[in-house]
Amino acid sequence: MTSQHNRPDADILIIGGGLSGTMLAVQLLRLPGQRRIVIVESRSELGRGEAYSATELGHTLNGNAARMSVDPDDADDLTRWLGEFIASGGWPESDQQHVPLAELFPPRGIFGLYVQQRLAEAQAKGAQHGSSVEHVRGEVVDVQSEASGIRLALADGTEVNGRFAVLATGMFAAARTPQTDSNALNAAAVDPWDVAAMRQLDSQGRVLIIGSGLTMVDAVVSLEQAGHRGPIDVFSRHGLLPHVRRQPPAWPDFLGADHSLRSPRQLVRALREQCEQAIAQGIDWQAPLDTVRVHIPRLWSQATDVQRRQFVRHVRPWWESHHHRSPPPSAALLERLVQEGRLNIHAASLQDVQDRESGQVRISVRYRGEDQPTEVRGAALINSTGIQYDWRRVDRALPRQLLARGLIQPGPLALGIASDPGGAVLDAEGRVSSRLFAMGPPLRGMWWESTAVTDVALQAKALAARLAERSER
Missing domain, CATH: 3.50.50.60 (FAD/NAD(P)-binding domain)
Structure with a gap:
């Protein structure tokens, strides 16, 4: 109303x-x-x-149905609703994911x-x-x-x-939010989720994407659905892609059993040891990682500002790529494009967005390990730097x-x-x-x-x- x-x-x-x-x-x-x-x-x-x-x-969602209930007292709420929705004729394409109902990414x-x-x-x-x-x-x-x-x-x-x-x-969303310091990137960029706008691009043109997180994944999906078949170059400071989300088996809650782990350094060391143990047993390393999430509010709130800064500066990029994972259908698309040579990931930081010239967008990036910036040109630019x-x-x-x-x-x-x-x-x-x-x-x-x-x-x-x-x- x-x-x-x-x-x-x-x-x-x-x-x-x-x-x-x-x-x-x-x-x-x-x-x-x-x-x-x-x-x-x-x-x-x-x-x-x-x-x-x-x-x-x-x-799609970045988590499967069993992880995405809006009812904190009923983890199966979305799974049941989704089963009823599909049975009534909604989302007939669900069978294309070839997984059980609880593992669907709606x-x-x-x-x-x-x-x-x-x-x-x-x-x-x-x-x-x-x-x-x-x-x-x-x-x-x-x-x-x-x-x-x-x-x-x-x-x-x-x-x-x-x-x-x-x-x-x-x-x-950074792609849709005016910034007080600079709006040059958004002024020159295509919305990552605007498939209609992407259909107006040269289908064989080179697309430049700034940022390599989950917004980038969405942008690549949008380009694919818009019929784009040209090269895509992704630039981010660390050049890390989100890992694909899998469905690992249960793992002991090692943080619940040991509250002495408090600092980011202690957490990373313990988590690495747990992942190594899992791999040695033939178990997916994502199993130990998935036990950490419930403890993050406690660990973050009890950390000092110095420890938080250390985490953001040194751990955050790897935390984001390992923890905020890509849904399997999207990850499969990215893997195919990489294998085809159409998708290239570069460890480089954006320095400047320049005026268009001859219908092309021009940006300046500094590749990791280099001192001087390099000009890069493309038919289109997408801001996938995530959330402000x-x-x-x-x-x-x-x-x-x-x-x-x-x-x-x-x-x-x-x-x-x-x-x-x-x-x-x-x-x-x-x-x-x-x-x-x-x-x-x-x-x-x-x-x-x-x-x-x-x-x-x-x-x-x-x-x-x-x-x-x-x-x-």
Whole structure:
């Protein structure tokens, strides 16, 4: 439901209606008690956001169905829903993956349908005890915290008032986010997920991609679906590709058994030993690695800033490539293109984006081991540098205003924003807000891993309980 006029006050305002905001609403609606929830989201649909608005079947989840339930109390929720969806005639292409139901990697668009259905069910349950959720379509550009509550200013000039507000803004994809320091890359680049735009490119032209993480994987999938058959050159500082996600057997929780492991160096050493043990037993090295994830929030939060910086500087590239793995269908495409000689990965850092000349885009890169930059030309350029977590660099109204008003402060290492352990944001003076909260990707600096479906689901349940308790006072 979208209201255009006479928007009512709310008990809880949710800024952002993607996965984070929708899952928070679901958890609030499931709780007993009567409360009014307003979600402010610029898209026409809730539950999709940046990640799950994709319509191409090739853009799949990075985790299989058994790992992607939005219900923190039911790990099989998505698997069951997907089985019913396929049985009813949805996603007939699922049999092309040739794996059991729980190991399927569903398209993101279909996952968005799943989230929306869970929201509809929660709305029906909430209505039984007088709770409601309303979708106000618009963009929040300013927030004011007052003694009586929170006031949101929208881009169209209207205001929405509530007792509490939650920043559920999701991820700021670098390819779609204006930067305060330089927008030259995005100005010259093609959107990584815009298959229609890619169909307008020379199908044999050379495409240059900056960044080699999961956004790059999506970009290559988009190019393939657009009919591009020319060379692709990928440039990243370390030249690391995401590993393919496999389904390893269970492995003992070695971190749960030994809490003496605290520093990044200790963790890396122990993890390497565990992986070597697994390989010696003929077991996939991903088995020990997959036990680490549940401990990341604890390890990150108890680390010192020096230890966090060491991790980000020295371990992060390898952590990202080993932990944030590629779905098998996408990984198979990349492997084929590499074997065909069409996809080339270069360890090089972007130095400059130059003006187009003769219809070609020109960039300057410095290859690893070289002192001087080299000019590279291509028919098209794609920004696949991932997510911008530093809110100080995001050139959008809401982050700018929140920082200018002193309502928030950057999180550790300038990753997202700072909060207390329960999601209440810290203002510029370090005071814990009693009105403004955050969840999901904005809390990257607090927990390091705060973007995956499981992270969001757990945070949504905990924050919903906290807000429900406060709203009843």
